[in-house]
Amino acid sequence: MKRRVVLAACLALVLVFVVRWQFPDDRSKRITANLPDSRFDYALTDFDARFRDPEGRIELLLSGPRLEHDAATRIATIQTPEFHVEPQGADWIGRADRGLLLRDADEMVLEGNVVLEHPGPDGTVTVTTERLHHHLGRRTIEAPGPVEMTRPGTFIRAGRLQIRLDDDTVEFFDHVQGELLPGRIDPDPERVRPGS
Numbered sequence: 001m002k003r004r005v006v007l008a009a010c011l012a013l014v015l016v017f018v019v020r021w022q023f024p025d026d027r028s029k030r031i032t033a034n035l036p037d038s039r040f041d042y043a044l045t046d047f048d049a050r051f052r053d054p055e056g057r058i059e060l061l062l063s064g065p066r067l068e069h070d071a072a073t074r075i076a077t078i079q080t081p082e083f084h085v086e087p088q089g090a091d092w093i094g095r096a097d098r099g100l101l102l103r104d105a106d107e108m109v110l111e112g113n114v115v116l117e118h119p120g121p122d123g124t125v126t127v128t129t130e131r132l133h134h135h136l137g138r139r140t141i142e143a144p145g146p147v148e149m150t151r152p153g154t155f156i157r158a159g160r161l162q163i164r165l166d167d168d169t170v171e172f173f174d175h176v177q178g179e180l181l182p183g184r185i186d187p188d189p190e191r192v193r194p195g196s
Contacts, residue, residue, distance in 0.1 A: 043068045051136070059086055059136060060108070064099070076101040081110065085134060085141065090165040092141065093117050096132070108134040116141070123152035125170075127161065139165040147172075153181040 044067040051060040061084040069076045081099035085092040097112030109131070116127040129147040134140075141163040149156045149170070159174025 041069055041071050057086075057088055060084070060134070062099075062101075062108075067101075074103040076103070083108070083110075083134075086165060090163075090168055091118060092163070092165075094132075106135070106137045108136070110134070114143075120151065125149060125151045129161070141165070155179045 046065060047067050048061070048063045049067075050058055051062070053059045062078070062081060063083075064078045064081040066079045067076050078099035078101065080095070080097060082095045083093070083099070085094075094110070094114065094116040096110035096114040099111070100109040101107075102109065110133075111131050114127075114129050114132045116129075116132065118125040118127075127143070127147060127149045129143040129145060131143065131145055133142045133144065135142070143161040145160070147158055147161040149158075149161070149172075156172055156176065156178035158172035158176040161173070162171045163169070164171075
């Protein structure tokens, strides 16, 4: 008798599995969660941001009245940004009419009335241009178009410029013109500059 009960129970169990397999109900369907898109647009007002290198040193300070991020392009647009590149190292300070943070390229692009300044022992070096690129990974600052650099006793105009932050070297390219007045601390503002 005991054997019949065990056999009947096994048969009933097999029958239940066959019926469930043959006629599944809605509970057998897998429910997949629909998660929201993790990319999102946002805007910041009166913001200050610090970007650090892998060792924790500040490599860029950035501020402005408004930053708008577009998730589709992964570009943040900044109105009238003020920035400080490597305040503990290369020490370049600047401002522009507009800035773009290209997140996928690890690059900051500055456009319109760009002014970049670097304090030095002989006075402040001032670079002016209409467009400037700061490549964080390559550790360079580049002006792809016409640029002017002034410092006490020096004026240089060129078609392009590159600043290498590792060795604090400034290079000029394409139609370089300049005026060097060694030992002169206060340049004469009335003096005609090359190409003027």
